[in-house]
Amino acid sequence: MAWDTERTKRLLLEAATAEFSEHGLAGARMDRIATSAGVNKERIYQYFGKKDELFATVLATQLRETMDAVPLSGTGPAAAGDYAGRLFDHHIIQSTIPRLLFWEGLERGAGAAADAARIEYHRVKAERFRELLPGIDLEQAAELLLTIVTLVNGWPVLGHLDTLLVVGATGAPGDRAAARRNVIVRSVEVLASAAQAEAAARA
Amino acid sequence: MAWDTERTKRLLLEAATAEFSEHGLAGARMDRIATSAGVNKERIYQYFGKKDELFATVLATQLRETMDAVPLSGTGPAAAGDYAGRLFDHHIIQSTIPRLLFWEGLERGAGAAADAARIEYHRVKAERFRELLPGIDLEQAAELLLTIVTLVNGWPVLGHLDTLLVVGATGAPGDRAAARRNVIVRSVEVLASAAQAEAAARA
DNA sequence: TTCAATTGCAACTAATCAGTTGGAATTGAC
DNA sequence: GTCAATTCCAACTGATTAGTTGCAATTGAA
Structure with missing residues (x-):
């Protein structure tokens, strides 16, 4: 069974979306995102970079999706x-x-x-x-x-x-x-x- | 020269207003409020209570003032x-x-x-x-x-x-x-x- | 099978943060 | 002047946080 990197990324992005929506950038916690996604915290940094970079990715993804939808x-x-x-x-x-x-x-x-x-x-x-x-x-x-x-x-x-x-x-x-x-x-x-x-x- | 407790409170409230406006509750820093007001941090807790109590005070004060103004x-x-x-x-x-x-x-x-x-x-x-x-x-x-x-x-x-x-x-x-x-x-x-x-x- | 690259794990690290503390200084009543 | 209450000071405390690390496990190519 291969690693499902894309799935892991998706889980993290979904968890991050919920977390940032609820708490914003300053209030969000990387630990919570990882736990919520059921993924090790270190994967966040590997795939998305630092906290504010993850925030930017979430924003870009969600706001873009709205305009298309x-x-x-x-x-x-x-x-x-x-x-x-x-x-x-x-x-x-x-x-x-x-x-x-x-x-x-x-x-x-x-x-x-x-x-x-x-x-x-x-x-x-x-x-x-x-x-x-x-x-x-x-x-x-x-x-x-x-x-x-x-x-x-x-x-x-x-x-x-x-x-x-x-x-x-x-x-x-x-x-x-x-x-x-x-x-x-x-x-x-x-x-x-x-x-x-x-x-x-x-x- | 007597203590000017009301002035100290006012300085803290003004600094807190600016800080919370800029950073919100989660992002605001009590140290910064104290420094900005030129007052010792411990005075905040004495006069206003904990962080979220100070936030509530700032909100009540500012939003009420708007309606009156x-x-x-x-x-x-x-x-x-x-x-x-x-x-x-x-x-x-x-x-x-x-x-x-x-x-x-x-x-x-x-x-x-x-x-x-x-x-x-x-x-x-x-x-x-x-x-x-x-x-x-x-x-x-x-x-x-x-x-x-x-x-x-x-x-x-x-x-x-x-x-x-x-x-x-x-x-x-x-x-x-x-x-x-x-x-x-x-x-x-x-x-x-x-x-x-x-x-x-x-x- | 070997090997290099990648993922996964969980403990670790240094810095930060809200809140607290002991003691000095000041105030104002008496 | 004394004394109790309050303010002021700045160091301290314990918990939390973003980010890192060393190592084990897995993957896929050769």
Whole structure:
């Protein structure tokens, strides 16, 4: 039976994803990752390098996967809202993503935007998003996309604020995910329509 | 010359605010807080207790201060947009706030919503925000307030995403803060109008 | 079978960290 | 001036942590 190096790497990457999502870079523990993966700690260093290199690998893998998993399709404000809704759904299933994105923002800051491949990927994404809303310019598209990503990823991370502001004020929690998803989708539709109207008024 | 205990506490609290804002709970170092404040480390424990107690104190102090510093005023969608703009401005000056809010979300999670006084404070805030937009119900108000807080606080924390999506796609950075502030203010106005229209359509 | 490369093991290492301690210095009441 | 309480000091402590090490076991090519 041969060594299954790829499987070992996968186990470690999965364990690292969970650990970094839960604790961030500073709070994560290499021992825990190894134990959780059922792999000797020394293998981590052999395959992935030091702690922050493993963190970078986890981020690159997970954030890239998200962009591939939720494609843009259709045209018009409803398509924009649909995209937001699907992104929201994806994050419910892959709950590590929003946390990793904010850990990245907090722990790596501006340095996180220095990757040329990633810059290109996002440029293409913004361009593609613009095509969903005929008539708007690239800046409008990029700003709206930033709004979508902020709202969708921010919601689970600021769950305590949802509890304080919405649940606390109105009393009955109900299905919070469904309600918030609904609000975000409709908000995106409204903002997309407004963006188009604004672009038309300027033409 | 008497001991100035209150001054020592203030120095420590300021240093702790900066440290926790920069590094979060797991990444902050008590030695650094003490050094930065020019105070002996042992004083921290005497005055504030252990590390996570100090963190809680910093959070309570800073987040409470924010709510007091940016009051709600006026009525109508423009008032909602104005509030968002003033909140945005405040966070530019007090750059620790957004980061602390997201550290809290990531590092303390749902437990952060367990404080009775804070629940009450947010309930009152949501109620007051509802009064800005006559006709809308409390749930609409709370959801829109959550959207505002998410966008305003999320922007600095996701600065790398701004760079990737907006700057990367459109080329010239310009004054990003002003541009993003403008987008948020107008978005809030649009969403506030839509919320009122929706409430009216249901009446 | 041999041999070099790689994986696997678990103990080890040096540094770091939150928290503590004993004693000196200071304060303010009496 | 005395005295108890408090602040200040800086060294200490024990636990934890990222990373390393020496050696055994395994793999696959020749």
